[in-house]
Amino acid sequence: MEVVTMQNKLTNHSTIDFKILVEKLNECVWVYDLNTKKFLYISPSIYQLRGLTVEEAMQEKLEDCLTPESLQKLKNGFLRRYQRFLDGDRSDNIVYNLSEFQQYCKDGSIKYIEISTRLEIDETTNHILGIGVSRDINKRKLHEKKLVETIRNQYKIINKKKSPRKSEPELYVYLFGKYRVLTSLKEKPIKWRTTKTEELFAFLLQNENQFISKDELLEALWPDVELEKATRYLHTTIYNLKNNLKTANITFNLEVINGLYFYEKHRFYSDLGEFKNLINTAVNPYDEVDAASARNIERAILLYEGDLLAENDYPWAASQSTFYRHQFEKYVFALARHYFFKRDYLSTKRVLYKLIEMDNLNERFHELLLNVFRFDDDYVSFTRHYEDLKALLLKELDQPPNASIQALYQQYRDDAEASIINERAHF
Structure with a gap:
């Protein structure tokens, strides 16, 4: 009995100590x-x-x-x-x-x-x-960020001393829709030795930060593989990647600087790079579209052949894909509004059909399209589109169009009926 009591005391005491710790x-x-x-x-x-x-x-x-x-x-x-x-x-x-x-x-x-x-x-x-x-680990990550910036600045200084020659890109990389890499615009896409080799190159090229840690690469490409084995896979895949590109006569220097992987990509064209440049520098951030930014958004529409790496199903690309889709929809909708207020209804419809094809449940797109039909006096198209939208929302979401669209529909019907009555009164 005394032994049991003592054990209980020890157990309780250990539990209390552990809780305090x-x-x-x-x-x-x-x-x-x-x-x-x-x-x-x-x-x-x-x-x-x-x-x-x-x-x-x-x-x-x-x-x-x-x-x-x-x-x-x-x-x-x-x-x-x-x-x-x-x-x-x-x-x-x-x-x-x-x-x-x-x-x-x-x-x-x-x-x-x-x-x-x-x-x-x-x-x-x-x-x-x-x-x-x-x-x-915020302090550690800030230190790593400063280290990356230091390396990047040092690299820029070295590059300024060089005199780069302007020439055609060595590679054309397309990441929107179907991912493909071509050595020229006319040649067939590069045939990769393994699917992981292809995926590694995609990860490197879509990454905004050209200094990438080994942990980032391992977590993206081999999240479920033990560290030692994943590291071996990484080294093998890098070797395959370099050989693949060397066979295609492409210079690709993937270096390790202070434990971070770094590569030069200034000789590579990518649709993602051009898209980011259009969105980040050429488009007014306040959604005020002028003639110049309209041309840039039209170019972005041509580039956006589908979501980022849509056909490859890479788990690590999901958040980036969502981000660029939102960016695309935001600026293309601004372009549609720009055309609408200019009364260029043909261009407005063309742009809105592109958006609705991507996201057919977005009621903002449908509402603007209904307004296009309304101001263009296209009663048949207005009514047909409203009925189609109503059926779609009831089927997919089990709900009718929002109050704003219903009010628009009712107002247009009232206006149409009033117009018919006025016409009859003249006869």
């Missing part, structure tokens, strides 16, 4: 139930990490915690890991994971964090739990 940690310890999608425990250090109380943090969903890019990154890597855990895989690279994310703080700022997680089964509920430790 956890609550004093700078790192935030948490437990997340993957079946109910709710936090079961969050240590008080969440306040130091994000400015939230435990009660506030416990009410959050994952989409409240992480930036869209980080949320997509979490989903891409975790879904496969979760499924393999369900299937009974208990290897270290499935049970344990260490990744970096960007997380929202209460004051609206965004902080870099490193999250270490472990999967296990709660024997009492048979639910799968994610036990994690989140730590602030």
Whole structure:
């Protein structure tokens, strides 16, 4: 009896000590139930990490915690890991994971964090739990950013001393719609040795930052593979990439500077690069479209043959694809409004049909098109389009058009009926 009592005292004492230790940690310890999608425990250090109380943090969903890019990154890597855990895989690279994310703080700022997680089964509920430790790595990431800027500036200084010759691009890279790489406009696309070689080149070319860490590459291309094996795959794929391009007589220098991969791409043309240049520098940020920016947006329409890497289904490209789609829709809709106010209804319809083809449930696009038919006195097209839209929304969303569109329809019908009455009165 005395032995049992002593063991209980020791156990209780250990539990108290452990609780005090956890609550004093700078790192935030948490437990997340993957079946109910709710936090079961969050240590008080969440306040130091994000400015939230435990009660506030416990009410959050994952989409409240992480930036869209980080949320997509979490989903891409975790879904496969979760499924393999369900299937009974208990290897270290499935049970344990260490990744970096960007997380929202209460004051609206965004902080870099490193999250270490472990999967296990709660024997009492048979639910799968994610036990994690989140730590602030913002200072480290800022230091890395400064280091990258230093390297970039040094590289610019070196490049200024060179006298680059103007010449035709060595490669033409198309990332919108069907991804393809050509050595000239007339030749067939390069045939890659492996699909991972092709994917690696796409990842390098779409990345805005030309200085890319090994961890970024491994996490994007081999998220579920253990570190040692993934590193071997990376080295092999880089070797294949260089050989592939060398066979096509393309110079591609992929260097490692202070642990970061760097490459020159000034001899490569890409539709993404031209698209970004049009959007970032040539389009008025206040949506005021003039003749010059209209030409630039028209050029962007020609470039946008589909969503970024739409036919390749690369998980790491999802957030970028969504971003460029939103950019495209924003500026092309501004162009449609520009044509509408100029009473160029033919151009307005052409642009709106392009947008509706991409997103046929966006009621802003349909409302402007209905106004085009209205001001163009095309009653037949107005009525037909309204009825088609109504049927589509009821089928897809189980709801009628919004109040604004319904009011527009009713007003146009009233105007049309009044016009008919007036015409009859003259006879």
